[in-house]
Amino acid sequence: MTQTNDSVKKATRTAYGEALVGLSEKNEKIVVLDADLSHATMTYDFSKKYGDRFFNMGIAEANMICMAAGLSAMGYIPFVSTFAIFGAGRAYEQIRNSVAYPHTNVKIALTHSGVTIGEDGGSHASIEDIALMRVIPGMTIICPSDALQTRKAIQAAAEFSGPCYIRLARMASPILKEMPFEIGRANILAEGEDVVIIACGLMVHIALKARELLRQKNIHSAVVDMHTIKPVDKVMIRRLAERFSKIVTLEEHSIIGGLGDAVRDELPENIKIKKLGVTDVFGQSGKPEHLLQHYRLDAVSVMQDIMEAMFQNF
Protein backbone atom coordinates (compact mmCIF):
# COMPACT_ATOMS: atom_id res chain seq x y z
CA MET A 1 0.00 0.00 0.00
CA THR A 2 1.63 3.22 -1.04
CA GLN A 3 0.57 6.25 0.92
CA THR A 4 2.27 9.02 -0.95
CA ASN A 5 2.36 10.01 -4.56
CA ASP A 6 5.56 11.94 -5.10
CA SER A 7 4.63 12.98 -8.62
CA VAL A 8 1.97 15.37 -7.28
CA LYS A 9 3.54 17.84 -4.90
CA LYS A 10 2.26 21.08 -3.50
CA ALA A 11 3.40 23.28 -0.63
CA THR A 12 0.94 23.82 2.20
CA ARG A 13 1.50 27.58 1.80
CA THR A 14 0.24 27.30 -1.80
CA ALA A 15 -2.84 25.42 -0.66
CA TYR A 16 -3.38 28.13 1.97
CA GLY A 17 -3.44 30.84 -0.69
CA GLU A 18 -5.93 28.83 -2.75
CA ALA A 19 -8.08 28.08 0.27
CA LEU A 20 -8.35 31.77 1.14
CA VAL A 21 -9.59 32.64 -2.34
CA GLY A 22 -12.06 29.75 -2.31
CA LEU A 23 -13.47 30.44 1.15
CA SER A 24 -13.78 34.16 0.73
CA GLU A 25 -16.31 33.88 -2.07
CA LYS A 26 -18.82 32.61 0.45
CA ASN A 27 -17.59 34.32 3.61
CA GLU A 28 -17.43 38.09 3.31
CA LYS A 29 -16.11 38.44 6.85
CA ILE A 30 -12.73 37.05 5.89
CA VAL A 31 -10.00 39.67 5.57
CA VAL A 32 -6.29 39.02 5.03
CA LEU A 33 -3.31 40.91 6.39
CA ASP A 34 0.28 40.45 5.29
CA ALA A 35 3.59 42.10 6.14
CA ASP A 36 5.17 42.61 2.72
CA LEU A 37 5.55 38.90 2.02
CA SER A 38 2.39 38.17 0.07
CA HIS A 39 4.28 36.55 -2.81
CA ALA A 40 5.91 34.13 -0.37
CA THR A 41 3.03 33.48 2.02
CA MET A 42 0.80 33.07 -1.06
CA THR A 43 -1.80 35.62 0.02
CA TYR A 44 -1.01 37.44 -3.23
CA ASP A 45 -3.80 35.80 -5.24
CA PHE A 46 -6.29 36.79 -2.58
CA SER A 47 -4.98 40.37 -2.71
CA LYS A 48 -5.58 40.49 -6.46
CA LYS A 49 -9.05 39.02 -6.30
CA TYR A 50 -10.27 40.71 -3.11
CA GLY A 51 -8.22 43.91 -2.97
CA ASP A 52 -10.71 45.63 -0.66
CA ARG A 53 -10.35 42.83 1.88
CA PHE A 54 -6.57 42.61 1.78
CA PHE A 55 -4.41 44.86 3.92
CA ASN A 56 -0.70 45.00 3.40
CA MET A 57 0.69 46.28 6.68
CA GLY A 58 4.24 46.73 5.48
CA ILE A 59 7.20 45.34 7.37
CA ALA A 60 5.58 45.86 10.76
CA GLU A 61 4.44 42.56 12.24
CA ALA A 62 3.58 43.78 15.73
CA ASN A 63 1.18 46.34 14.31
CA MET A 64 -0.27 43.79 11.90
CA ILE A 65 -1.20 41.45 14.75
CA CYS A 66 -2.80 44.20 16.84
CA MET A 67 -4.71 45.65 13.90
CA ALA A 68 -6.03 42.16 13.18
CA ALA A 69 -7.28 42.08 16.78
CA GLY A 70 -9.03 45.40 16.13
CA LEU A 71 -10.56 44.10 12.90
CA SER A 72 -11.87 41.05 14.72
CA ALA A 73 -13.45 43.36 17.32
CA MET A 74 -15.44 44.83 14.41
CA GLY A 75 -16.74 41.41 13.37
CA TYR A 76 -14.18 40.38 10.76
CA ILE A 77 -12.29 37.09 10.58
CA PRO A 78 -8.72 38.19 9.94
CA PHE A 79 -6.16 35.77 8.53
CA VAL A 80 -2.72 37.15 9.29
CA SER A 81 0.33 35.94 7.41
CA THR A 82 4.07 36.33 7.45
CA PHE A 83 6.95 33.93 8.08
CA ALA A 84 6.65 31.86 11.26
CA ILE A 85 9.73 33.47 12.81
CA PHE A 86 8.33 37.00 12.45
CA GLY A 87 4.79 36.13 13.52
CA ALA A 88 5.20 33.68 16.38
CA GLY A 89 8.64 35.08 17.20
CA ARG A 90 8.84 38.81 16.69
CA ALA A 91 5.16 39.51 17.39
CA TYR A 92 4.85 36.91 20.15
CA GLU A 93 3.71 39.28 22.84
CA GLN A 94 1.16 40.97 20.57
CA ILE A 95 -0.30 37.53 19.84
CA ARG A 96 -0.28 36.72 23.53
CA ASN A 97 -1.82 39.94 24.81
CA SER A 98 -3.90 41.41 21.97
CA VAL A 99 -5.09 38.21 20.26
CA ALA A 100 -5.14 35.35 22.77
CA TYR A 101 -5.69 37.07 26.13
CA PRO A 102 -9.02 38.54 24.94
CA HIS A 103 -9.68 35.31 22.96
CA THR A 104 -10.21 37.16 19.67
CA ASN A 105 -11.18 35.47 16.43
CA VAL A 106 -7.83 36.02 14.72
CA LYS A 107 -6.27 33.29 12.55
CA ILE A 108 -2.49 33.39 12.41
CA ALA A 109 -1.36 31.45 9.34
CA LEU A 110 2.43 31.51 9.25
CA THR A 111 4.53 30.05 6.47
CA HIS A 112 8.21 29.15 6.06
CA SER A 113 8.29 27.21 9.31
CA GLY A 114 11.06 24.77 10.19
CA VAL A 115 14.48 24.13 8.69
CA THR A 116 13.04 23.49 5.19
CA ILE A 117 12.78 27.23 4.66
CA GLY A 118 16.09 26.42 3.00
CA GLU A 119 18.65 28.87 1.69
CA ASP A 120 17.55 31.84 3.84
CA GLY A 121 19.15 30.02 6.74
CA GLY A 122 18.98 29.90 10.52
CA SER A 123 17.86 33.49 11.12
CA HIS A 124 14.65 32.68 9.26
CA ALA A 125 14.13 29.02 10.15
CA SER A 126 11.57 28.92 12.94
CA ILE A 127 12.01 25.84 15.10
CA GLU A 128 10.34 27.33 18.19
CA ASP A 129 6.93 28.54 16.99
CA ILE A 130 4.87 25.52 18.10
CA ALA A 131 6.39 25.75 21.57
CA LEU A 132 5.70 29.49 21.75
CA MET A 133 2.08 29.10 20.67
CA ARG A 134 1.51 26.01 22.83
CA VAL A 135 2.08 27.82 26.11
CA ILE A 136 -0.58 30.41 25.33
CA PRO A 137 -3.90 29.48 26.98
CA GLY A 138 -6.77 28.91 24.56
CA MET A 139 -4.64 28.87 21.40
CA THR A 140 -5.56 26.24 18.82
CA ILE A 141 -2.57 24.96 16.83
CA ILE A 142 -2.85 23.14 13.51
CA CYS A 143 0.08 21.92 11.44
CA PRO A 144 -1.39 20.43 8.23
CA SER A 145 0.41 17.54 6.60
CA ASP A 146 -0.40 18.24 2.96
CA ALA A 147 -2.20 20.55 0.57
CA LEU A 148 -5.58 18.78 0.83
CA GLN A 149 -5.55 18.91 4.60
CA THR A 150 -4.46 22.55 4.55
CA ARG A 151 -7.56 23.46 2.60
CA LYS A 152 -9.78 21.71 5.14
CA ALA A 153 -7.86 23.18 8.06
CA ILE A 154 -8.25 26.73 6.78
CA GLN A 155 -11.98 26.19 6.37
CA ALA A 156 -12.25 24.69 9.87
CA ALA A 157 -10.24 27.59 11.31
CA ALA A 158 -12.59 30.10 9.70
CA GLU A 159 -15.64 28.27 11.07
CA PHE A 160 -14.86 28.36 14.77
CA SER A 161 -14.51 31.46 16.92
CA GLY A 162 -11.21 31.87 18.70
CA PRO A 163 -7.50 32.36 18.15
CA CYS A 164 -5.81 29.80 15.92
CA TYR A 165 -2.26 29.27 14.74
CA ILE A 166 -1.80 27.40 11.46
CA ARG A 167 1.79 26.31 10.73
CA LEU A 168 2.60 26.12 7.03
CA ALA A 169 5.65 25.10 5.01
CA ARG A 170 7.56 26.59 2.12
CA MET A 171 8.66 23.30 0.57
CA ALA A 172 6.39 21.41 -1.81
CA SER A 173 5.43 18.02 -0.42
CA PRO A 174 3.42 15.02 -1.65
CA ILE A 175 -0.35 14.93 -1.51
CA LEU A 176 -1.38 12.16 0.87
CA LYS A 177 -4.49 10.05 0.65
CA GLU A 178 -7.56 12.05 1.53
CA MET A 179 -8.73 11.72 5.12
CA PRO A 180 -11.49 13.39 7.10
CA PHE A 181 -10.37 16.50 8.96
CA GLU A 182 -11.62 17.61 12.34
CA ILE A 183 -9.72 19.97 14.64
CA GLY A 184 -8.35 17.97 17.59
CA ARG A 185 -8.93 14.58 15.96
CA ALA A 186 -5.82 12.77 14.74
CA ASN A 187 -5.86 10.35 11.80
CA ILE A 188 -4.28 6.90 11.65
CA LEU A 189 -2.75 6.79 8.16
CA ALA A 190 -1.12 3.38 8.34
CA GLU A 191 -1.34 0.39 10.66
CA GLY A 192 1.50 -1.56 12.28
CA GLU A 193 2.16 -3.37 15.52
CA ASP A 194 5.79 -2.84 16.53
CA VAL A 195 5.96 0.92 16.92
CA VAL A 196 3.87 4.00 16.18
CA ILE A 197 5.20 7.19 14.59
CA ILE A 198 3.18 10.25 15.48
CA ALA A 199 4.02 13.11 13.13
CA CYS A 200 2.75 16.49 11.99
CA GLY A 201 3.21 18.75 8.98
CA LEU A 202 5.85 17.86 6.40
CA MET A 203 7.07 15.04 8.62
CA VAL A 204 3.94 12.97 8.00
CA HIS A 205 5.01 12.01 4.49
CA ILE A 206 8.54 11.38 5.80
CA ALA A 207 7.04 9.07 8.44
CA LEU A 208 5.17 7.16 5.74
CA LYS A 209 8.37 6.74 3.74
CA ALA A 210 10.30 5.68 6.84
CA ARG A 211 7.56 3.14 7.48
CA GLU A 212 8.25 1.51 4.11
CA LEU A 213 11.97 1.36 4.89
CA LEU A 214 11.27 -0.11 8.33
CA ARG A 215 9.04 -2.75 6.78
CA GLN A 216 11.97 -3.91 4.68
CA LYS A 217 13.76 -4.50 8.02
CA ASN A 218 10.72 -6.42 9.22
CA ILE A 219 9.58 -3.69 11.61
CA HIS A 220 5.93 -2.83 11.28
CA SER A 221 5.07 0.71 12.23
CA ALA A 222 1.82 2.58 12.43
CA VAL A 223 1.73 6.21 11.34
CA VAL A 224 -0.51 8.83 12.94
CA ASP A 225 -1.07 12.32 11.56
CA MET A 226 -1.39 14.55 14.65
CA HIS A 227 -2.35 17.65 12.67
CA THR A 228 -3.79 19.43 15.70
CA ILE A 229 -1.13 19.99 18.33
CA LYS A 230 -3.46 21.90 20.61
CA PRO A 231 -5.92 20.71 21.72
CA VAL A 232 -4.01 17.48 21.17
CA ASP A 233 -6.04 14.28 20.58
CA LYS A 234 -5.81 12.81 24.10
CA VAL A 235 -8.20 10.00 23.29
CA MET A 236 -6.07 8.85 20.37
CA ILE A 237 -2.86 9.12 22.39
CA ARG A 238 -4.28 7.03 25.24
CA ARG A 239 -5.56 4.45 22.80
CA LEU A 240 -2.13 4.27 21.16
CA ALA A 241 -0.54 3.91 24.61
CA GLU A 242 -2.71 0.83 25.19
CA ARG A 243 -1.58 -0.73 21.94
CA PHE A 244 2.08 0.27 21.73
CA SER A 245 4.86 0.17 24.28
CA LYS A 246 7.03 2.26 21.95
CA ILE A 247 5.98 5.65 20.64
CA VAL A 248 8.00 7.87 18.32
CA THR A 249 7.14 11.50 17.59
CA LEU A 250 8.47 13.27 14.53
CA GLU A 251 8.38 17.00 13.88
CA GLU A 252 10.23 19.64 11.92
CA HIS A 253 10.58 21.72 15.09
CA SER A 254 12.67 21.70 18.23
CA ILE A 255 12.09 18.60 20.31
CA ILE A 256 11.63 21.05 23.19
CA GLY A 257 8.04 22.18 23.61
CA GLY A 258 6.58 20.91 20.34
CA LEU A 259 4.56 17.91 19.20
CA GLY A 260 6.78 15.46 21.11
CA ASP A 261 6.14 17.16 24.41
CA ALA A 262 2.43 17.57 23.65
CA VAL A 263 2.18 13.79 23.13
CA ARG A 264 4.39 12.90 26.07
CA ASP A 265 2.29 15.05 28.40
CA GLU A 266 -0.67 12.74 27.73
CA LEU A 267 1.18 9.42 28.04
CA PRO A 268 1.27 7.18 31.10
CA GLU A 269 4.78 7.21 32.63
CA ASN A 270 5.52 3.60 31.74
CA ILE A 271 5.22 4.22 28.00
CA LYS A 272 8.52 4.96 26.30
CA ILE A 273 8.66 7.82 23.87
CA LYS A 274 11.39 8.84 21.45
CA LYS A 275 11.14 12.42 20.27
CA LEU A 276 12.63 12.98 16.82
CA GLY A 277 12.99 16.54 15.58
CA VAL A 278 15.48 19.40 15.66
CA THR A 279 17.72 18.71 18.64
CA ASP A 280 18.08 22.12 20.28
CA VAL A 281 20.17 23.64 17.50
CA PHE A 282 19.46 26.42 14.99
CA GLY A 283 18.83 25.87 11.29
CA GLN A 284 21.21 26.96 8.52
CA SER A 285 21.35 27.62 4.79
CA GLY A 286 21.03 24.80 2.31
CA LYS A 287 18.63 23.06 -0.03
CA PRO A 288 15.59 21.81 1.87
CA GLU A 289 16.28 18.15 1.07
CA HIS A 290 19.91 18.53 2.22
CA LEU A 291 18.74 20.22 5.40
CA LEU A 292 16.33 17.38 6.11
CA GLN A 293 19.26 14.97 5.80
CA HIS A 294 21.53 17.16 7.93
CA TYR A 295 18.98 17.38 10.74
CA ARG A 296 18.17 13.66 10.39
CA LEU A 297 14.62 14.39 9.31
CA ASP A 298 14.73 12.49 6.01
CA ALA A 299 13.16 9.02 5.70
CA VAL A 300 16.46 7.11 5.88
CA SER A 301 17.66 8.95 9.00
CA VAL A 302 14.26 8.54 10.63
CA MET A 303 14.30 4.81 9.84
CA GLN A 304 17.81 4.50 11.28
CA ASP A 305 17.00 6.46 14.42
CA ILE A 306 13.89 4.39 15.05
CA MET A 307 15.85 1.15 14.51
CA GLU A 308 18.53 2.32 16.90
CA ALA A 309 16.03 3.39 19.51
CA MET A 310 14.23 0.04 19.25
CA PHE A 311 17.51 -1.85 19.53
CA GLN A 312 18.28 0.10 22.69
CA ASN A 313 14.80 -0.78 23.88
CA PHE A 314 13.96 2.87 24.53
Add this chain to the structure above:
Amino acid sequence: MDILQLQRKAAELRADVLTMITNAGSGHPGGSLSMMEIIVALFYRQMKIDPENPSAEGRDRFVLSKGHAAPALYAVLADKGFIDKREIENFRQLGSCLQGHPDKKKTPGIDASTGSLGQGVAIAGGMALGAKRSGNDCQIYTVVGDGELQEGLVWEAAMAAVHYKLDNLTVIVDNNGLQIDGRNDEVMSLGSIPEKYRAFGFKVFEIDGHDFEQILGALAAVVFNKPKCIVAHTVKGKGVSFMEDKVEWHGKSPSSEQLQQALKELIRDTDK
Protein backbone atom coordinates in the same frame (compact mmCIF):
# COMPACT_ATOMS: atom_id res chain seq x y z
CA MET B 1 -23.67 68.32 30.74
CA ASP B 2 -22.31 71.85 30.73
CA ILE B 3 -18.69 72.72 31.46
CA LEU B 4 -19.30 73.27 35.18
CA GLN B 5 -21.03 69.90 35.50
CA LEU B 6 -18.22 68.23 33.64
CA GLN B 7 -15.69 69.80 36.01
CA ARG B 8 -17.67 68.57 39.00
CA LYS B 9 -17.91 65.12 37.46
CA ALA B 10 -14.15 65.01 36.96
CA ALA B 11 -13.53 65.92 40.61
CA GLU B 12 -16.07 63.34 41.79
CA LEU B 13 -14.50 60.60 39.65
CA ARG B 14 -10.99 61.56 40.80
CA ALA B 15 -12.21 60.82 44.32
CA ASP B 16 -13.50 57.41 43.14
CA VAL B 17 -10.15 56.67 41.50
CA LEU B 18 -8.19 57.38 44.65
CA THR B 19 -10.64 55.47 46.86
CA MET B 20 -10.40 52.51 44.49
CA ILE B 21 -6.60 52.51 44.48
CA THR B 22 -6.38 52.96 48.26
CA ASN B 23 -8.79 50.03 48.80
CA ALA B 24 -6.75 47.86 46.45
CA GLY B 25 -3.48 48.92 48.02
CA SER B 26 -1.99 49.28 44.54
CA GLY B 27 -2.66 50.93 41.19
CA HIS B 28 -1.67 53.96 39.17
CA PRO B 29 -3.04 57.27 40.49
CA GLY B 30 -0.82 59.74 38.59
CA GLY B 31 -1.81 58.82 35.04
CA SER B 32 -5.44 58.14 36.00
CA LEU B 33 -5.79 61.69 37.33
CA SER B 34 -3.97 63.33 34.41
CA MET B 35 -6.41 61.93 31.83
CA MET B 36 -9.60 62.52 33.84
CA GLU B 37 -10.91 65.52 31.88
CA ILE B 38 -10.16 63.72 28.61
CA ILE B 39 -12.11 60.58 29.52
CA VAL B 40 -14.97 62.59 31.06
CA ALA B 41 -15.24 64.70 27.90
CA LEU B 42 -15.33 61.53 25.81
CA PHE B 43 -17.85 59.53 27.85
CA TYR B 44 -20.16 62.35 28.99
CA ARG B 45 -20.20 64.49 25.85
CA GLN B 46 -18.45 63.21 22.77
CA MET B 47 -19.00 59.48 22.43
CA LYS B 48 -22.08 57.73 21.09
CA ILE B 49 -22.51 54.98 23.71
CA ASP B 50 -25.34 53.33 25.62
CA PRO B 51 -24.78 51.61 28.98
CA GLU B 52 -28.02 49.68 28.39
CA ASN B 53 -26.59 48.25 25.19
CA PRO B 54 -22.81 48.16 25.62
CA SER B 55 -22.19 46.11 22.49
CA ALA B 56 -24.39 48.04 20.03
CA GLU B 57 -22.82 47.77 16.61
CA GLY B 58 -22.85 51.46 15.81
CA ARG B 59 -21.41 52.62 19.13
CA ASP B 60 -18.21 54.61 19.26
CA ARG B 61 -15.24 52.64 20.56
CA PHE B 62 -12.76 53.63 23.24
CA VAL B 63 -9.38 51.96 23.69
CA LEU B 64 -7.34 52.84 26.75
CA SER B 65 -3.92 52.21 25.30
CA LYS B 66 -2.30 53.40 28.54
CA GLY B 67 -4.08 50.55 30.29
CA HIS B 68 -2.56 51.23 33.70
CA ALA B 69 -4.92 54.20 33.96
CA ALA B 70 -7.77 51.67 34.27
CA PRO B 71 -9.10 53.22 37.53
CA ALA B 72 -10.17 56.33 35.60
CA LEU B 73 -12.00 54.17 33.05
CA TYR B 74 -13.60 52.01 35.77
CA ALA B 75 -14.80 55.08 37.67
CA VAL B 76 -16.49 56.31 34.48
CA LEU B 77 -18.00 52.91 33.60
CA ALA B 78 -19.40 52.55 37.13
CA ASP B 79 -20.83 56.05 37.13
CA LYS B 80 -22.38 55.57 33.68
CA GLY B 81 -23.94 52.27 34.76
CA PHE B 82 -21.95 49.85 32.58
CA ILE B 83 -20.92 48.08 35.78
CA ASP B 84 -22.29 47.96 39.32
CA LYS B 85 -20.85 50.86 41.29
CA ARG B 86 -20.10 48.54 44.22
CA GLU B 87 -17.76 46.54 42.01
CA ILE B 88 -15.13 49.27 42.21
CA GLU B 89 -14.53 48.18 45.80
CA ASN B 90 -13.19 44.92 44.37
CA PHE B 91 -10.72 46.57 41.99
CA ARG B 92 -7.59 44.38 41.63
CA GLN B 93 -9.03 41.68 43.93
CA LEU B 94 -9.21 37.98 43.09
CA GLY B 95 -12.25 37.20 40.95
CA SER B 96 -13.13 40.84 40.28
CA CYS B 97 -14.35 42.01 36.89
CA LEU B 98 -12.04 44.98 37.39
CA GLN B 99 -8.57 43.73 36.64
CA GLY B 100 -5.36 45.66 37.20
CA HIS B 101 -5.45 46.48 33.48
CA PRO B 102 -8.54 46.55 31.20
CA ASP B 103 -9.88 43.12 30.22
CA LYS B 104 -12.63 43.12 27.58
CA LYS B 105 -13.66 39.58 28.51
CA LYS B 106 -14.45 40.60 32.08
CA THR B 107 -15.76 44.17 31.97
CA PRO B 108 -18.85 45.40 30.09
CA GLY B 109 -18.10 48.61 28.19
CA ILE B 110 -14.47 47.77 27.53
CA ASP B 111 -13.68 47.25 23.85
CA ALA B 112 -10.04 46.14 24.02
CA SER B 113 -7.80 44.38 26.52
CA THR B 114 -4.79 46.59 27.05
CA GLY B 115 -1.95 47.17 29.45
CA SER B 116 1.01 46.07 27.39
CA LEU B 117 2.03 49.50 26.14
CA GLY B 118 1.78 50.39 22.47
CA GLN B 119 -0.74 47.73 21.56
CA GLY B 120 -3.92 49.71 22.21
CA VAL B 121 -3.24 52.33 19.54
CA ALA B 122 -2.69 49.53 17.01
CA ILE B 123 -5.89 47.72 18.07
CA ALA B 124 -7.75 51.03 17.73
CA GLY B 125 -6.29 51.36 14.23
CA GLY B 126 -7.64 47.91 13.36
CA MET B 127 -11.07 48.89 14.66
CA ALA B 128 -11.00 52.07 12.59
CA LEU B 129 -9.97 50.11 9.49
CA GLY B 130 -12.76 47.58 10.12
CA ALA B 131 -15.34 50.32 10.67
CA LYS B 132 -14.37 52.04 7.41
CA ARG B 133 -14.35 48.75 5.50
CA SER B 134 -17.86 47.86 6.69
CA GLY B 135 -19.36 51.33 6.36
CA ASN B 136 -19.93 51.63 10.11
CA ASP B 137 -19.75 55.36 10.79
CA CYS B 138 -18.64 54.98 14.40
CA GLN B 139 -15.62 56.82 15.74
CA ILE B 140 -12.64 55.19 17.43
CA TYR B 141 -10.89 56.98 20.28
CA THR B 142 -7.72 55.93 22.01
CA VAL B 143 -5.71 57.50 24.82
CA VAL B 144 -2.00 56.85 24.77
CA GLY B 145 0.58 57.87 27.37
CA ASP B 146 3.55 60.02 26.43
CA GLY B 147 6.05 57.54 27.84
CA GLU B 148 4.20 54.92 25.82
CA LEU B 149 5.28 56.75 22.65
CA GLN B 150 8.72 55.25 23.24
CA GLU B 151 7.29 51.94 22.02
CA GLY B 152 8.12 51.46 18.33
CA LEU B 153 4.72 49.84 17.78
CA VAL B 154 3.04 53.23 18.34
CA TRP B 155 4.78 54.53 15.23
CA GLU B 156 4.03 51.41 13.19
CA ALA B 157 0.40 52.04 14.09
CA ALA B 158 0.70 55.74 13.19
CA MET B 159 2.13 54.87 9.78
CA ALA B 160 -0.73 52.46 9.07
CA ALA B 161 -3.43 54.89 10.28
CA VAL B 162 -2.22 57.50 7.81
CA HIS B 163 -1.70 54.98 4.99
CA TYR B 164 -5.28 53.75 5.32
CA LYS B 165 -6.62 57.32 5.76
CA LEU B 166 -8.33 56.47 9.05
CA ASP B 167 -10.18 59.73 9.59
CA ASN B 168 -12.46 57.94 12.04
CA LEU B 169 -9.53 57.48 14.44
CA THR B 170 -8.56 59.96 17.15
CA VAL B 171 -5.34 59.37 19.09
CA ILE B 172 -5.19 61.43 22.27
CA VAL B 173 -1.77 61.76 23.88
CA ASP B 174 -1.92 62.28 27.65
CA ASN B 175 1.23 64.40 27.71
CA ASN B 176 1.95 64.66 31.44
CA GLY B 177 5.71 64.53 30.92
CA LEU B 178 6.40 61.78 33.45
CA GLN B 179 6.92 58.03 33.39
CA ILE B 180 7.87 55.52 36.10
CA ASP B 181 11.58 56.17 36.09
CA GLY B 182 11.42 59.96 35.81
CA ARG B 183 10.75 62.78 33.35
CA ASN B 184 10.21 61.49 29.81
CA ASP B 185 13.07 63.47 28.45
CA GLU B 186 15.47 62.17 31.08
CA VAL B 187 14.47 58.55 30.49
CA MET B 188 14.30 58.68 26.68
CA SER B 189 13.84 61.98 24.90
CA LEU B 190 10.60 62.20 22.96
CA GLY B 191 11.42 65.39 21.08
CA SER B 192 8.37 67.22 19.75
CA ILE B 193 5.34 64.94 19.94
CA PRO B 194 3.13 67.21 17.76
CA GLU B 195 5.85 67.46 15.11
CA LYS B 196 6.35 63.71 15.10
CA TYR B 197 2.64 63.05 14.56
CA ARG B 198 2.47 65.81 11.96
CA ALA B 199 5.42 64.27 10.13
CA PHE B 200 3.58 60.93 10.04
CA GLY B 201 0.65 62.71 8.41
CA PHE B 202 -1.85 63.22 11.25
CA LYS B 203 -3.95 66.35 11.71
CA VAL B 204 -2.58 67.52 15.07
CA PHE B 205 -4.28 69.59 17.76
CA GLU B 206 -2.40 70.84 20.79
CA ILE B 207 -4.51 71.65 23.81
CA ASP B 208 -4.60 72.06 27.58
CA GLY B 209 -5.79 68.60 28.61
CA HIS B 210 -7.56 69.91 31.70
CA ASP B 211 -9.59 72.56 29.86
CA PHE B 212 -12.95 71.09 28.83
CA GLU B 213 -13.63 73.71 26.19
CA GLN B 214 -10.36 72.98 24.47
CA ILE B 215 -10.82 69.21 24.76
CA LEU B 216 -14.36 69.29 23.39
CA GLY B 217 -13.32 71.69 20.62
CA ALA B 218 -10.52 69.41 19.47
CA LEU B 219 -12.71 66.29 19.71
CA ALA B 220 -15.45 67.94 17.66
CA ALA B 221 -13.15 69.12 14.87
CA VAL B 222 -13.88 67.17 11.69
CA VAL B 223 -10.92 65.91 9.69
CA PHE B 224 -11.06 64.19 6.32
CA ASN B 225 -8.73 61.59 4.84
CA LYS B 226 -6.29 61.52 7.73
CA PRO B 227 -6.35 60.48 11.38
CA LYS B 228 -6.47 63.02 14.15
CA CYS B 229 -4.00 63.40 17.02
CA ILE B 230 -4.78 65.50 20.05
CA VAL B 231 -1.70 66.24 22.12
CA ALA B 232 -3.17 67.09 25.51
CA HIS B 233 -0.79 68.84 27.87
CA THR B 234 -1.65 67.54 31.30
CA VAL B 235 -0.33 67.40 34.86
CA LYS B 236 0.32 63.99 36.34
CA GLY B 237 -1.63 63.55 39.59
CA LYS B 238 -3.84 66.53 38.65
CA GLY B 239 -6.30 67.68 41.32
CA VAL B 240 -4.39 66.50 44.38
CA SER B 241 -1.80 69.03 45.54
CA PHE B 242 0.74 66.57 46.87
CA MET B 243 0.55 64.33 43.82
CA GLU B 244 0.76 66.92 41.05
CA ASP B 245 3.78 66.51 38.78
CA LYS B 246 5.37 64.02 41.18
CA VAL B 247 6.89 60.99 39.53
CA GLU B 248 6.57 58.86 42.68
CA TRP B 249 2.76 58.87 42.29
CA HIS B 250 2.95 56.98 39.00
CA GLY B 251 2.16 53.63 40.55
CA LYS B 252 1.59 53.67 44.29
CA SER B 253 -1.40 53.66 46.54
CA PRO B 254 -2.09 56.53 48.94
CA SER B 255 -2.25 55.81 52.67
CA SER B 256 -5.67 56.29 54.26
CA GLU B 257 -4.53 59.65 55.68
CA GLN B 258 -3.35 60.77 52.27
CA LEU B 259 -6.64 59.63 50.80
CA GLN B 260 -8.57 61.74 53.33
CA GLN B 261 -6.52 64.79 52.49
CA ALA B 262 -6.97 64.20 48.76
CA LEU B 263 -10.73 63.75 49.17
CA LYS B 264 -10.98 67.04 51.08
CA GLU B 265 -9.30 68.84 48.19
CA LEU B 266 -11.52 67.13 45.65
CA ILE B 267 -14.75 67.82 47.59
CA ARG B 268 -13.75 71.46 47.55
CA ASP B 269 -13.51 71.17 43.76
CA THR B 270 -16.94 69.56 43.42
CA ASP B 271 -18.47 72.40 45.49
CA LYS B 272 -17.11 75.08 43.18
